[in-house]
Amino acid sequence: MPSNKSYDLIIWGASGFTGRLVAEYLFQQYTKGNGEKAALRWAMAGRNKEKLEKVRSQVADDSIPLIIADSHDRQSLEAMSAQSKVICTTVGPYGKYGSELVAACIATGTHCCDLTGEVLWMRDMIDKNHESAKAKGVKIVHTCGFDSIPSDMGVYYIQQQVKANTGQAAQGIKMRLKAASGGLSGGTYASMNDTLEKVRDNKKLYKTLIEPYSLNPEGEQNGPDKPDLQAVVFDKQANSWIFPFIMAGINTKVVRRSNALAGYPYGKAFRYDEAVMSGKGISGRMKGIANAAGLGLVMLAKPGSFLRKMLNRFFPKPGEGPNKQERENGFYNMRFYTTHADGSTGLGKVTGDRDPGYGSTSKMLAECGICLAKDQTPDVAGVLTPSIAMGDALLKRLQANAGLTFEYKADA
Ligand SMILES: NC(=O)c1ccc[n+]([C@@H]2O[C@H](COP(=O)([O-])OP(=O)(O)OC[C@H]3O[C@@H](n4cnc5c(N)ncnc54)[C@H](OP(=O)(O)O)[C@@H]3O)[C@@H](O)[C@H]2O)c1
Incomplete structure (x- = not known):
């Protein structure tokens, strides 16, 4: 995986209900944290600049960069994913808005983790992308929230x-x-x-x-x-x-x-x-x-x-x-x-x-993103589950940081 990326992770969907909780967690626990935690390089992304600016002013500060990417604009998705080791996405329903991002991440050698619980979309992503993600060494990790x-x-x-x-x-x-x-x-x-x-x-x-x-x-x-x-x-x-x-x-x-x-x-x-x-x-x-x-x-x-x-x-x-x-x-x-x-x-x-769906889920997704960006994880790639993609490294993080x-x- 290329390591010359500007960010460790980008939270895409940061203007939404769950995305803003992820951004708030990253800012409070990492940007305002000590030592290695404060060194995390991350950005907030979404389709609407005004909305992102508003959310940033409520949960973070101007030091956090904003990136604009729309699910219907593949070029904007590739431009975003090319800048980061990992994209955490809360842009759903994933069956409607998620497929182009997965393709963009594979094309740019970027790991991706999401909160989908949409079985039909996951099956579709496995069929379309498991082999190409594997060939590129990319981990596409679904179900990184309360499910599952x-x-x-x-x-x-x-x-x-x-x-x-x-x-x-x-x-x-x-x-x-x-x-x-x-x-x-x-x-x-x-x-x-x-x-x-x-x-x-x-x-x-x-x-x-x-x-x-x-x-x-x-x-x-x-x-x-x-x-x-x-x-x-x-x-x-x-x-x-x-x-x-x-x-x-x-x-x-x-x-x-x-x-x-x-x-x-x-x-x-x-x-x-x-x-x-x-x-x-x-x-x-x-x-x-x-x-x-x-x-x-x-x-x-x-x-x-x-x-x-x-x-x-x-x-x-x-x-x-x-x-x-x-x-x-x-x-x-x-x-x-x-x-x-x-x-x-x-x-x-x-x-x-x-609460399982949001308070806990936002911490789990953030820790998955950081785990994929920073930790020694199992040497596997493709469309994966959390335990296969991150194993013991994630277990440690969930207990140490995510409650x-x-x-x-x-x-x-
Ligand atoms: N697995 C779990 O445990 C779990 C828990 C919580 C949530 N989820 C899933 O997470 C997803 C998000 O939930 P939520 O409550 O946070 O939803 P939400 O508040 O509706 O947020 C959706 C986000 O998607 C963005 N978006 C919509 N269309 C877009 C497009 N064309 N391009 C780029 N961004 C677009 C929205 O941007 P705007 O602000 O500009 O509209 C918003 O930031 C859902 O699929 C939900 O099922 C799963």
Whole structure:
């Protein structure tokens, strides 16, 4: 990779809800930090100079350069990516605005990390760019936010612990979201609607969305896992009722892709699934049913229908999202129940200290960008998952700087 670039990283989409949080984090924790941290060379980018200037005046100062690049103008994207070792992008929906940037990054030898949870777009990017990115030594890293870092890095960490304890990787892991507090942004809601619109009346795309192994390499899209949970059931190992997790369809596929890209260190028979815990007894069951019904309503409302229009009125618009207090009081607590070949079990735990979608996600994306620019990362390239692209270096950063904790206890 060329090292004569002006910047370590550029945050593109800095005028949006999540992009401005990334810029604020970089300014507070790095530009205003000590020693090596203060030496980080970064810039804010977007399509609208006035908006960028306004956001810069609120979250940083004039020392941070501004760069103009529009997703519809390939030349501007190449001019931007040529200047930086890494582009962190929060310009979404990625299926609408992200593809040209990926091509520009590959053309200019620039790593790229994003916050997409759009499975259809990720499949498209893998098909179109995995080989060319690999040939250029470029890492294109999707899902560098709440989806799917806690799941992907959680399984990566826990499998290391299980191997150290039992000599073999866990045969199965169940992620159960125990508790979380946060909110949704208009950008995320728009991205979700964009995906629902695409799969409507398109069976092939719908299959990609629901098939468990659809992000695996061609010819390796099979294994023991079934499509994600669609009911409320009692989970004995977690001793709780569980209901469907909205992010499961993304996270589980990312974990399976990591296993495949690494040559199956978790085994070809490895099983992984995700759900949300709603507690014990009748109240836990009722809570699960109420949550599952709400989720079903959001997912099944047809784009353009009366129900979708009604729902749209209750969700935030692009540029909006949870306020500072909601972000700072937010958190998440994920449990990972493991089963092993020798009959033993274990319990892993991943927590985050801000709301999952924005407070924590903005720190995770920033640390991924810095990790790709500065750390010794595994010698792999292509369209990758976070654990494959950054491995132990990212694990270290997330714990040291981004407020995540990773724990594991055998025989729990
Ligand atoms: N994985 C996760 O955990 C996670 C968490 C949070 C967000 N996300 C994803 O991140 C994305 C952003 O979310 P958000 O809430 O920050 O959205 P947002 O507030 O709507 O911000 C979108 C950004 O994209 C920019 N943009 C739009 N069209 C553009 C174009 N043609 N060229 C260049 N820039 C353009 C906007 O610029 P203007 O300001 O000029 O309009 C804005 O800066 C969404 O796809 C969302 O799903 C994922």
